[in-house]
Amino acid sequence: MIDDDRIVGGTQASPNEFPYxxxxxxxxxxxxxxxxxxxxxxxxxxxxxxxxxxxxxxxxxxxxxxxxxxxxxxxxxxxxxxxxxxxxxxxxxxxxxxxxxxxxxxxxxxxxxVRLPAQGAETAAGTNCVVSGWGTTSSGGSTIPDILRKVTVPIVSDATCRDSYGATSITNSMICAGFRLGGADSCQGDSGGPLVDEGTNLLIGVVSWGIGCADPGYYGVYTQVSYFxxxxxxxxx
Structure with a gap:
């Protein structure tokens, strides 16, 4: 089941914390x-x-x-x-x-x-990024929260992500983030939203797809902005 995405395991954002x-x-x-x-x-x-x-x-x-x-x-x-x-x-x-x-x-x-990374720039695995949105707060949930939410997730390598989804599912134009054990992710309603490097404030990813939300063994998949x-x-x- 490929889901369009939401924030799971996160916290409420402060007002205008993410002005972009x-x-x-x-x-x-x-x-x-x-x-x-x-x-x-x-x-x-x-x-x-x-x-x-x-x-x-x-x-x-x-x-x-x-x-x-x-x-x-x-x-x-x-x-x-x-x-x-x-x-x-x-x-x-x-x-x-x-x-x-x-x-x-x-x-x-x-x-x-929001600022963009340079064309072709790679974000190292382990880099902490913050994803924000009004998406549902549980996998399969239909009720969206009223207040903007955020969660910090680390970038994972393409190789690690391909181990989860299969070698051909994760292309060079995608980037993955999340935890192997799950618990924090984006979800339905967050789609299209920002994944931003906490250190540089560059737009690293656009919330794209995933299996479930914050499910163990599956990472969130994002459009890799530097590719575009x-x-x-x-x-x-």
Missing amino acids: QISLRRLGSHICGGSIYKSNWIITAAHCTDGTSVGSMSIVAGEHSLSIDSGDEQYSDILSKTEHEAYSSRTQENDICLLRLSSPLSLNTKVNV HNWVVGIAG
Whole structure:
């Protein structure tokens, strides 16, 4: 069972702790996370937007509670979407999408951009990264939390991840993170959201897929952003 992802084993984030985090909405309801790349560009997962019309999507930046307005929120409709031309819904390869906003965000301490790693940069196994989102808090759960949550997970090597999922399932454009014994992971509703290096604050991954959530022996699989640096810059500058 391949699940779209959520935070398991984490804690509530502080308000605006992750100013680059956005909530992607479909017809007003939260469906995925995303990251602010520029004031008018969002990075998310292609599987979040695949088959969904631009007109039905919108984003909220500066969000903390999904139900209570703090006054820090900024809203925008989507002008266009660019899913990676080689995205595969079967294998989840190249699971990345750029959303162009119809109205640019006003950047401040509570709504701000995330930086990208260099093209081809590798993140060492053991590097601690933080993943955030409003996804469900248990494997198979359907209720999403109201408050943004976060969890710290270490990067694992491609070889270790392939031992779990099979040699052909984990491609060079993917990166894995989590614990062999499970207990902490992203989950349904976190998809498209950020995996950020705690040391450098670079956007290492986009929440993509996994088997279960925080299940022993299976890691969270993310789109490896460094693999797509040039693709992002070529479209969004």
